Structure formats: structure tokens, C-alpha cells
Amino acid sequence: MTAAAAGAAPIIELDGVHKSYDFGRGAVHALRGVDLRIAAGEWIAIMGPSGAGKTTLLEILGCLSRPSAGRYRLRGRAVDALGADDLAQVRGEAIGFVFQSFNLLPRLTAAENVALPLVYRRRPRRERAERAREALARVGLEARAGHRPSELSGGERQRVAIARALVNRPALLLADEPTGNLDSATSEEILGLLRTLHAEGNAVVLVTHDVAIGRRAGRLVTIRDGRIESDRNQGTET
Amino acid sequence: MSGLGAVREAAATLRAHKGRALLTLFGIVWGTASVILLTGWGDGVRIMMERGFFKTGRNLGEAWAGRVSEEFSPAVDRRWLWFTSADLAALRGRVKLSELVGGEAWEWAAATHRGRTRNVDLRGVDPEAIAIRGIDVAAGRPITRTDLDHRRRVVVLGDQVRRTLLGPHGGVGSWIRLDGRPFEVVGLLAPVGVQLSQDRMLIDEQTWAPLSTVQALWPRDWTEDPVVTKILFRIRDRNDVAIAKQEVRAILAERLRVAPDDDEAVGIFSPIEMLNRFPLDETRGLLFVLAATTLGVGGIGVLSMMLDAVHQRRQEIGIRLAVGATRRDILGLFFFETLAITGAGGFAGALLGVASTWALGRLDAPDLVPVPVLQIPIVFVAIGVMGGVGILAGLWPAWRASRVDPAITLRME
Numbered sequence: 001m002t003a004a005a006a007g008a009a010p011i012i013e014l015d016g017v018h019k020s021y022d023f024g025r026g027a028v029h030a031l032r033g034v035d036l037r038i039a040a041g042e043w044i045a046i047m048g049p050s051g052a053g054k055t056t057l058l059e060i061l062g063c064l065s066r067p068s069a070g071r072y073r074l075r076g077r078a079v080d081a082l083g084a085d086d087l088a089q090v091r092g093e094a095i096g097f098v099f100q101s102f103n104l105l106p107r108l109t110a111a112e113n114v115a116l117p118l119v120y121r122r123r124p125r126r127e128r129a130e131r132a133r134e135a136l137a138r139v140g141l142e143a144r145a146g147h148r149p150s151e152l153s154g155g156e157r158q159r160v161a162i163a164r165a166l167v168n169r170p171a172l173l174l175a176d177e178p179t180g181n182l183d184s185a186t187s188e189e190i191l192g193l194l195r196t197l198h199a200e201g202n203a204v205v206l207v208t209h210d211v212a213i214g215r216r217a218g219r220l221v222t223i224r225d226g227r228i229e230s231d232r233n234q235g236t237e238t
Numbered sequence: 239m240s241g242l243g244a245v246r247e248a249a250a251t252l253r254a255h256k257g258r259a260l261l262t263l264f265g266i267v268w269g270t271a272s273v274i275l276l277t278g279w280g281d282g283v284r285i286m287m288e289r290g291f292f293k294t295g296r297n298l299g300e301a302w303a304g305r306v307s308e309e310f311s312p313a314v315d316r317r318w319l320w321f322t323s324a325d326l327a328a329l330r331g332r333v334k335l336s337e338l339v340g341g342e343a344w345e346w347a348a349a350t351h352r353g354r355t356r357n358v359d360l361r362g363v364d365p366e367a368i369a370i371r372g373i374d375v376a377a378g379r380p381i382t383r384t385d386l387d388h389r390r391r392v393v394v395l396g397d398q399v400r401r402t403l404l405g406p407h408g409g410v411g412s413w414i415r416l417d418g419r420p421f422e423v424v425g426l427l428a429p430v431g432v433q434l435s436q437d438r439m440l441i442d443e444q445t446w447a448p449l450s451t452v453q454a455l456w457p458r459d460w461t462e463d464p465v466v467t468k469i470l471f472r473i474r475d476r477n478d479v480a481i482a483k484q485e486v487r488a489i490l491a492e493r494l495r496v497a498p499d500d501d502e503a504v505g506i507f508s509p510i511e512m513l514n515r516f517p518l519d520e521t522r523g524l525l526f527v528l529a530a531t532t533l534g535v536g537g538i539g540v541l542s543m544m545l546d547a548v549h550q551r552r553q554e555i556g557i558r559l560a561v562g563a564t565r566r567d568i569l570g571l572f573f574f575e576t577l578a579i580t581g582a583g584g585f586a587g588a589l590l591g592v593a594s595t596w597a598l599g600r601l602d603a604p605d606l607v608p609v610p611v612l613q614i615p616i617v618f619v620a621i622g623v624m625g626g627v628g629i630l631a632g633l634w635p636a637w638r639a640s641r642v643d644p645a646i647t648l649r650m651e
Contacts, residue, residue: 021646056645064560065645084641085564092562103557103648107254117561164561 011171011203012038012061017070017080019056019226030056032226033070040171043198044205045217053226054207055176061205062095062174063087075171092121096165098194098206100177102157104149104164110156111136111145114163121168135163139193155186162193166202173197175206179213191216245574252578255547262543263583266624269536270587271594273620276529278595278610280522286608287516290434291509293441295370297476299336299508300437301469301486303494307502319503322463323453325493329469330366332489335482336471340367343452344438344467347416349445351403358399359439360416362452370470373441378410378425385448392451394425398442419455421447435509437468479510533620537627541634544576548635555639556647568640569633576632583628584621592617 019031030053038044038061046054059065060072063079066087072080079090096117097103104113115132123131136142139159149157158178165173175194179187191213198204206213214220215234222229252259292298303319311317323341330339343362348355368380375394385392393414395403404412404423412423430441453464469490473482483506488498496503548555555568595610639647 055649059643059645062560064648065643085566088559088562088564088567091560097560099648103553103560105554105557107250116558120558120562120564120567168562 009039010037011040011075012036013071013073014060015071017060017067017072019053019060019065020068029226031060031067034223034226034228036221036228036231038172038203038205040203041198041201042203042205043195043218044203044221045214045219046205046207046221046223047209047211047214048223048229052223054223056226057223058174058176058205058207061172062097063091064097088120092117093168094171096168096170096173098158098161098165098173098175098178100180102149102154102161102181104157104160106149109146109148110141110152110160110163113149113160114167116164117168131167132163135167136160138166138197139163153186154182155189158182158186158190159193162190162197166197171203173202173204175204177207177209179208179210245578249578251571251575258543258547259579262540262579262628263586265536265539265543266580266583266628267587267590269533270584270620270624271591272532272536273529273623274588274591274612274617275594275598275610276525276532277522277616278591278612279608280525281611281613282608283521283525284518285611287434287513287518290432291513292372293430293433294435294437294509295470295472296372297473297508297510298370299471299473299479299483299486299506299510301471301490302467302505303490304502304505306496307500310497310500310503319494319496320458320461320463321466321469321490321494322461323449323466324463325490326466326469328493329471329486329489333471333485335474335478335485337474338366338370338470338472340364340370340470341449341466342367342468342470343449343456343465345452345456347445347456348418349399349403349414349416351408351412351414352405354403354405356399356403358403358416358445359443360445360447360452360456362449363446364449367449367470368446370472371441373430374428375425376428378423380425381446381448386450389451389454390448391419391421392424392447393421394427394446395423396427396440396442396444396446397429398440399445400426416445416447417456435512473508473510476510479508479514483508533623533627536624537631540576540580540628541631544572544628544632545635547575547632548572548639552639552647555636556644559640559644560648565637565640569636572632572636573629576629577625580625580628580632584624587624588617588621591620 014034014036017031017034020027020029034057046057048054056065060067067080070080071078074090074094079087082090105116111129111132114135115128118128118131133142133145136145139162141156141159141163144152144156152160178194179190182190194204208214217234219233221231303321305316305318308316326339326341333339341364345360347358347360349358363381364386365381365383381392381394403414410423410426414421414423427441433440458465471486473479487504487506490504491498491500494503558568592612595612598607599609601607
């Protein structure tokens with residue numbers, strides 16, 4: 001899988017990406033020159049110690065944040081120079097996020113949460129409902145469509161979040177510690193779901209602390225102090 | 239997001255944050271209502287003062303004769319002066335800046351009715367003086383020209399005189415004696431109440447009889463002429479009070495053969511000058527500042543509540559941005575929310591302001607309590623300002639929040 005993918009045209013090209021934050025007590029350098037290429041359909045785990053810049057890298061990949069320096073091309077389009085609204089559009093069309101803390105809106109039902117990205121792409125109400133139902137069916141939660149997050153278990157919430165990430169059929173699925181808040185059985189369930197989605201052709205990039213999860217990814221990228229320390233293909237274990 | 243969707247979303251959010259929405263609502267309602275009421279009150283104070291000062295006659299001027307001033311005459315020759323009916327007629331014929339000229343002859347008389355006696359402020363009046371005073375007759379009729387022509391012995395009683403002299407049973411048709419002479423009560427004056435300007439007794443304490451009757455029955459021992467104690471005139475235009483006084487003084491000074499600038503010889507007073515001296519503009523200005531401050535405080539309240547609302551919902555903003563919402567979408571979300579609160583608050587506040595203005599107008603103490611005057615443009619200004627402040631207060635923090643990278647917003651949980 002990764003071997004084939006490596007030969008394909010990359011959907012993501014990062015060149016010399018830096019990211020620094022200025023919180024008033026001097027700049028914090030989260031990324032110090034990252035080069036990374038990701039092809040369609042890859043399964044990549046990003047690992048590294050706390051504060052290494054994993055989440056920052058994922059945020060830049062997901063256009064949630066812009067690089068302070070360096071170039072970022074997503075499907076051939078330079079996104080590092082895009083304005084806030086264009087970036088929002090890119091996020092809505094090309095990227096699905098799964099967060100450690102689910103990040104569902106508590107006042108919306110599962111179906112409404114899943115349909116939220118479609119709201120911002122101005123899809124008609126009927127289409128939103130239809131696609132939200134499909135996405136919930138893919139994560140096995142169609143029966144829970146009318147429930148609010150507080151009425152769902154942790155695993156169910158994460159599955160709703162995954163359905164939301166899928167609903168726009170994104171080229172890239174980004175997951176930040178998606179199992180960090182779940183017990184091991186539920187974690188397996190969520191990973192199984194992500195693997196299924198990967199098998200269906202989605203590129204998946206996930207940040208994890210869990211060595212077992214990292215080992216099972218098609219490609220393992222480790223970063224330390226804002227730089228890529230190692231980047232190796234691990235075969236087709238998935 | 240579609241407009242309708244945004245409205246629905248806003249409604250759901252407001253339901254979810256009832257307490258905060260209600261507090262914000264209260265601030266706006268209070269601010270809007272205060273502005274309407276306070277500015278209305280500013281006008282009410284003016285009207286109350288005008289009413290109070292004009293109780294003795296709208297645009298009234300009064301002239302009386304005194305003594306030749308020392309500046310114009312040696313001390314030994316300081317003549318006492320008086321007006322006569324001829325002076326009154328002359329003034330009436332020549333004056334231009336005043337539209338009505340009337341005369342009053344003043345006396346103190348012992349009034350008796352069925353064994354009750356009291357001293358009354360008796361005034362011989364003519365129809366012009368009655369017209370200038372502008373007091374309604376509650377029962378019977380006023381003193382007429384015919385009464386004057388025939389020197390009839392008829393009186394019209396002030397409200398307080400009626401109560402204390404006639405008692406509960408007397409009224410029009412009763413007879414009273416003034417210094418022993420019988421007079422028929424032909425009319426009763428409506429109660430006048432609090433006056434901000436007054437000569438000798440309050441109008442409620444006065445007894446009016448025909449001018450010619452009083453002049454004939456209470457003659458002066460120093461002259462045969464029919465004496466007029468006070469000449470009343472109504473100034474056509476309030477703004478001309480100074481030159482209208484000057485005109486009257488010039489005519490009367492010529493009649494009395496005194497210097498036209500001897501204000502001890504011819505005294506002239508107008509309540510208009512007192513009214514003009516009252517700091518009405520300052521009062522209205524103060525109330526306006528109060529109103530504006532209230533509105534400002536309301537605006538700050540809305541601002542702080544919306545800042546807090548946006549702060550509490552930063553994560554939500556981050557999530558929405560992460561799934562593709564643009565900054566305009568986020569602004570739209572808060573816009574409809576603040577629009578709903580400020581719209582409802584502004585409308586309710588306007589209703590409250592209008593209703594309390596109306597209710598205060600129905601209080602039965604208009605002499606003591608300024609009755610607020612509803613000013614429709616102010617209603618719209620108040621709603622507009624409050625709505626504008628509310629929307630800005632809602633949008634500014636949302637705009638700031640939406641400018642931050644969604645990554646940062648999401649991490650600030």
C-alpha cells in the first residue's frame with residue numbers, strides 16, 4: 001500500500017516549514033524546518049515526546065494554523081499564503097479532523113454535529129440530512145442520530161466525530177490522539193474504524209503517544225524539538 | 239449558513255444561555271426605557287415650569303404704579319402715583335406688542351356668609367383681565383362687560399374662598415356680604431392649585447367682582463378717579479418680553495408724566511422673565527447626560543456579557559472554524575444572537591418607556607411632578623443606539639475570536 005502510494009503524486013508537500021508562537025515572553029519555536037511529503041491513501045503515524053511539535057504539525061497540515069515560514073502545497077495548491085476564509089474553505093473541502101476530546105457541539109444532535117461541515121459548504125438541508133445519515137451508518141451509529149453528545153459514550157462520541165470528519169469525503173483524515181481519552185477496548189474499535197476508512201482509500205495521519213499504534217501504521221514519522229527525526233515506511237501491516 | 243439556519247441556531251443558543259440572555263435583555267430594556275423616560279422628563283420639566291409660571295396668565299405682564307424715583311425728583315417731592323381707568327383705556331388703544339390689556343382694582347374686604355366671616359382678596363376685574371388670567375369657570379359664569387356697565391354686585395369666587403366661605407352647601411346663586419354689602423355669587427373658579435408666580439394671594443383665595451363696582455363702592459380717599467391697582471397685559475410673543483415691557487412702560491410713563499426709564503414709578507413684571515431665568519436647558523442637558531450615561535452603562539453591560547459569551551464559546555468557534563466555517567459565518571452566528579437580544583430588548587424597552595411615560599402622565603399631580611413627554615424620534619434613537627451598541631458589542635468580540643488561528647482557539651479549552 002505505502003509503496004504504491006509513495007510512487008503516486010503527493011497530496012501534501014511541506015518544505016522548510018517553521019512555526020513559532022509569540023506569547024509575549026519571547027517566541028516559542030514549535031517547528032524548526034519540516035519537510036514532508038504525503039501521498040494519497042497513506043497511513044501515517046506521527047510520534048514524539050510532549051512538546052516536540054506533533055500537534056502543531058497536524059494543525060498546519062489541517063490548515064488550522066499557517067506556517068510562520070516555509071511552503072505548504074495541498075494537492076498542488078499553495079495554501080501557506082491563503083487568507084483565513086480561503087483556508088476555511090480548504091478545511092471544509094479537503095480535510096477531516098478527529099480530536100482527542102471529540103470537540104462535538106453539545107447542543108447539537110449526533111446527526112447535526114455530523115452535518116455541520118455541510119452547513120458551511122451551503123449544502124441544502126435534505127442533502128445534509130442524507131449525507132449525515134450515510135456517514136453515521138459508516139461508523140455504525142445510525143441508530144443514535146438523534147442523541148446529543150452527553151447521551152453518548154466516549155467511543156460513540158469519537159465515532160460521531162469520525163463521521164463528521166468523513167461527511168465531506170475529504171482527501172485527508174487528520175486525527176490527534178483519537179484514542180487518548182478512550183479505554184483500550186474502545187480504542188481498538190476506533191482504530192479498527194480508521195483502518196477500514198483507510199482501506200477504502202482515505203489518507204490518514206494520526207498523532208499518537210501509543211507505540212503499539214505507531215508500529216502498526218504504514219509509515220512512522222517521529223519528531224523531536226520541531227524537526228523530523230526519522231521517517232520510515234513500515235510495510236503494509238495495516 | 240443560510241439566514242434561516244442562523245436564526246434557528248441563534249434561538250437555540252439563547253435558549254441554552256437563558257440567564258445571560260435575560261441579564262443582557264434587562265440591560266437593554268432598562269437603557270432604552272430610561273432614555274425615553276428621562277428625555278421625556280426633560281421636556282416635562284419645561285412644561286411643568288411653564289404651567290406653573292403661567293397659572294396667573296399665559297405670557298402675562300403686570301404693571302403697577304409706585305413713586306417717582308429719587309433719581310428723578312427731590313426727596314421732598316416724591317409723588318405717589320396711581321393708574322386710572324383712563325390710563326387703562328389709553329394703553330389698550332396704543333399698545334402693539336401685547337394683545338390684551340385688562341385692569342384690576344384690589345381691596346381687602348370682610349366677606350360673610352351665614353355667620354361665617356373671613357377676609358378676602360377682593361379684585362375688581364374686567365373681561366380682558368379675566369381672559370388674560372385664563373382660569374376656567376367651574377360653575378356659573380364669569381364677570382361680563384354688562385356687569386361692569388351696570389356696576390352689578392356680583393362675585394365669582396376662587397376655589398378656596400368657596401370652600402371656606404360658602405361651605406359644602408353654598409354655590410352659584412348664594413349671597414354673600416362684602417364689607418356689609420350684599421353680592422350674588424354668579425360663578426365659581428376652577429381650582430388652580432400650585433402657582434410658581436403669585437401676586438398678593440393665590441387665585442384660589444381671590445374673589446372677583448366687576449371692576450367698576452369695586453371702584454365705586456371702595457373709593458380712594460385721595461382721588462375721585464377710578465383707580466386701577468394693576469394693569470395686566472398679554473405679550474404676543476414670549477421672545478419679545480423685554481421690548482413689550484418697554485413699550486408698556488413708555489406709554490404708562492407718558493400718561494403719569496414720569497421719566498420712561500423710572501422703574502420705581504412704573505413697575506413691570508412678567509413671569510416669562512422668571513421662566514427664562516430658570517435653567518431649563520441645563521435641566522434638560524443634565525437629564526440627557528443621565529439618559530446617555532444609562533444607555534452607555536447598558537451598552538457596557540451588553541459588551542461585557544457578550545465578551546463573556548464569546549469567551550465561553552471560543553471552543554465552539556474553534557470547532558466551527560475547523561469544519562470549514564468562515565469568519566463571516568462566525569460573525570453571522572453572533573450577529574443574529576445579538577440582533578435577537580437587542581431587538582427584543584430595544585422593543586421591550588421602548589414599550590416600557592412609552593408605557594411608563596403614559597402612566598406618569600396619568601398621575602394626578604402634574605403641578606409637582608414633571609410629566610414626561612413622549613418624543614417619538616427619541617424612541618427610535620434609543621432603539622437604534624441600544625441596538626447598535628448591542629450589535630457592536632456582540633460582533634466585536636466575535637470578530638476578534640474569529641481572527642485567531644482556529645488551532646489556538648481549539649487549544650484554549
